[in-house]
Every structure is written in C-alpha cells, then in structure tokens.
Amino acid sequence: MAFQIVRAAPPPAPLLRAENVSLEYGAVCATHEVSFDVYRGDRFVLLGPSGCGKSSLLKAAAGFIKPAGGAISIDGREVTGPGPDRMVVFQEFDQLPPWKTVRENVMFPLLMTKRLNRHQAEERARHWIAKVGLAGFENAHPHTLSGGMKQRVAIARALAMQPDILLMDEPFAALDALTRRNMQEELGRLWEELRFTLLFVTHSIEEALVVGNRILLLSPHPGQVRAELNSHQFGLASAGSVEFQAATQRIHGLLFGGVEDASGAPEAATINTSPVISNVILAHAGIHAEYPITRSMDPRLREDDGAGARADGNVSRIAEKA
Numbered sequence: 001m002a003f004q005i006v007r008a009a010p011p012p013a014p015l016l017r018a019e020n021v022s023l024e025y026g027a028v029c030a031t032h033e034v035s036f037d038v039y040r041g042d043r044f045v046l047l048g049p050s051g052c053g054k055s056s057l058l059k060a061a062a063g064f065i066k067p068a069g070g071a072i073s074i075d076g077r078e079v080t081g082p083g084p085d086r087m088v089v090f091q092e093f094d095q096l097p098p099w100k101t102v103r104e105n106v107m108f109p110l111l112m113t114k115r116l117n118r119h120q121a122e123e124r125a126r127h128w129i130a131k132v133g134l135a136g137f138e139n140a141h142p143h144t145l146s147g148g149m150k151q152r153v154a155i156a157r158a159l160a161m162q163p164d165i166l167l168m169d170e171p172f173a174a175l176d177a178l179t180r181r182n183m184q185e186e187l188g189r190l191w192e193e194l195r196f197t198l199l200f201v202t203h204s205i206e207e208a209l210v211v212g213n214r215i216l217l218l219s220p221h222p223g224q225v226r227a228e229l230n231s232h233q234f235g236l237a238s239a240g241s242v243e244f245q246a247a248t249q250r251i252h253g254l255l256f257g258g259v260e261d262a263s264g265a266p267e268a269a270t271i272n273t274s275p276v277i278s279n280v281i282l283a284h285a286g287i288h289a290e291y292p293i294t295r296s297m298d299p300r301l302r303e304d305d306g307a308g309a310r311a312d313g314n315v316s317r318i319a320e321k322a
C-alpha cells in the first residue's frame with residue numbers, strides 16, 4: 001500500500017535573514033532593499049564590484065552598523081549590535097593586537113566574553129591553533145608571521161568562539177596568489193570538517209565560485225541584488241576547467257552587462273531576488289548547466305534537487321524576483 005503524504009515537513013528557517021536592508025552613510029546610499037537568507041552550513045558569498053555594499057552588508061550582519069531600512073536577524077532575533085554569535089575576520093593583517101602572542105590572541109575573546117576560564121581558554125586556543133596548522137607558533141608574535149599565518153590566527157580566534165556564523169570580509173585579498181589559494185583550500189578543508197556557516201565577501205568571481213555554495217550578485221550605487229546563484233558544484237579542483245571559466249564569464253555578464261543565451265545572443269541581466277525566492281532552472285542565462293547538484297544547505301534548493309536531478313541530472317538554479 002502506498003503512503004500518502006498529507007503534510008510535508010516545514011523547511012528549516014534561515015539562520016541569518018536580511019530583509020530589504022538599506023544602508024546609508026549620511027547622503028550616501030550604500031545598499032537599497034537587499035534581501036537574502038543564509039542557512040546553517042551555507043557558504044554564502046556576497047559578490048560584486050567595488051561600491052556595491054558588500055562590506056557594508058557584512059558590517060550590518062556583524063552589528064557594527066544599523067540599517068536605515070529593513071532588518072537583519074539571526075535565528076529570528078534582530079541584530080542590534082555586535083555579539084559573540086557572529087565572529088568577523090577582516091582583510092587587514094593588523095586585526096591581531098601585536099603585543100599578544102598567537103595563543104593570547106586566540107584566547108582573548110574567550111576570556112573577554114567570560115566564555116571560559118584561563119585554563120579552558122588555553123586548551124581551546126591550543127586546539128584551534130593546531131587546527132589551522134599553526135602548532136608550534138603559539139608563542140610567536142604577529143609581526144613574526146606571514147600574512148597567511150596571520151589570517152590563520154584570525155580564523156582560529158573566530159572559530160574558537162564557536163560562533164553561529166563566521167563573517168569574512170575579503171580575508172584573502174591582500175595575500176599573494178599562491179597563499180590566497182592555500183587559504184581558500186584551508187577554509188574549504190575546515191568547512192568540510194566542521195560545517196560552520198559562512199558569510200564571505202569578495203570581489204573575485206573565481207574566489208566566489210571556489211569558496212561559496214551560494215552566491216549573491218550585487219550591483220553598485222546603490223548596492224542592489226542582481227541575482228542569486230547556486231554554485232556548490234565548484235571548488236579548487238575545478239578551477240581552471242572549461243566549465244569554471246564559462247561560469248566565470250557568465251557571472252561577469254550578469255554583473256556587468258548582457259547575458260549570452262544558448263544561441264549566443266546577449267540578453268539583459270534583469271534577474272533579481274526577493275524575500276520570497278523561487279527557483280528556476282537556469283537554462284539560457286544559466287551558470288554551468290553541466291553539473292549535477294551534489295549538496296545544498298538551502299532547503300529550497302534541496303527540496304527540488306531530486307526532481308531537478310531526475311529531470312536531466314545537470315541543473316543549476318538562479319533565484320529570480322518572485
């Protein structure tokens with residue numbers, strides 16, 4: 001006898017929700033009514049050219065700036081200021097107090113927030129320093145470390161707090177190409193092991209594809225949502241492949257101009273998102289329709305992964321204005 005489903009389980013609520021977020025600096029409108037949802041385990045990337053408000057959105061999620069309109073919430077609670085549930089890694093190498101050793105830097109927020117006593121904080125710090133590959137450097141001071149090592153310390157310090165979400169603002173932008181690649185790999189390795197939730201800002205299309213499983217494209221002046229892409233099929237291993245390059249070009253097209261359809265004819269990229277996001281299979285403007293979806297933390301995508309995969313085994317989706 002076949003079962004009949006009378007009520008489907010409700011989809012999980014997003015961990016972080018940005019609803020119509022408008023950010024202003026005096027007369028400067030940094031973003032206008034930007035909305036997106038980040039689910040637990042997502043590697044959600046904000047991608048766009050300079051001035052599209054990526055950093056401002058991340059700062060608003062961190063609670064450093066307050067929206068002029070709309071709201072950001074974590075687990076249903078409105079963000080009204082910074083909190084240990086949202087740890088930030090910045091681009092700058094000077095985010096580590098130089099007078100503190102690596103161990104003291106990692107211990108600092110644990111002690112400041114009274115999460116742990118000194119002994120426990122030392123244990124926790126040792127664990128995370130080893131996890132980011134810096135065992136043996138516990139007593140080093142930041143000025144003796146390379147840029148990549150300093151970023152590892154910043155990541156260890158953030159993850160040691162076990163935040164609900166890790167916020168990273170162009171964390172690898174100031175690194176040389178090789179170190180940047182290593183750090184992307186390291187971040188991917190950490191995520192595979194720990195499955196933390198990540199909100200990551202970059203202006204590099206390649207980095208967005210390598211790091212993210214979902215990408216929000218933003219256009220500038222003021223920052224507005226251009227499109228939302230599902231990108232988990234890419235990683236460092238696929239960087240440089242024909243498909244990866246095609247995806248890069250298509251994202252470039254979405255950000256900066258017309259999108260070429262299958263016939264090669266340019267098509268205006270008018271795709272946008274809204275709080276209610278519907279998935280459409282991206283056939284013509286689509287980002288790499290050649291890959292099966294392997295996993296998604298976004299229940300909306302997960303929901304029809306099966307159907308999509310069954311349909312042709314090679315779908316990508318883009319969220320469009322509902």
Ligand SMILES: Nc1ncnc2c1ncn2[C@@H]1O[C@H](COP(=O)(O)OP(=O)(O)OP(=O)(O)O)[C@@H](O)[C@H]1O
Binds near residue numbers: 029053055057
């Ligand atoms: N402190 C500030 N005071 C005034 N305007 C600001 C300030 N910070 C950002 N802006 C403006 O807000 C807009 C968005 O800036 P934001 O730094 O968020 O963009 P971004 O996409 O992160 O750019 P970039 O990649 O160059 O860092 C820009 O027009 C910028 O000039």
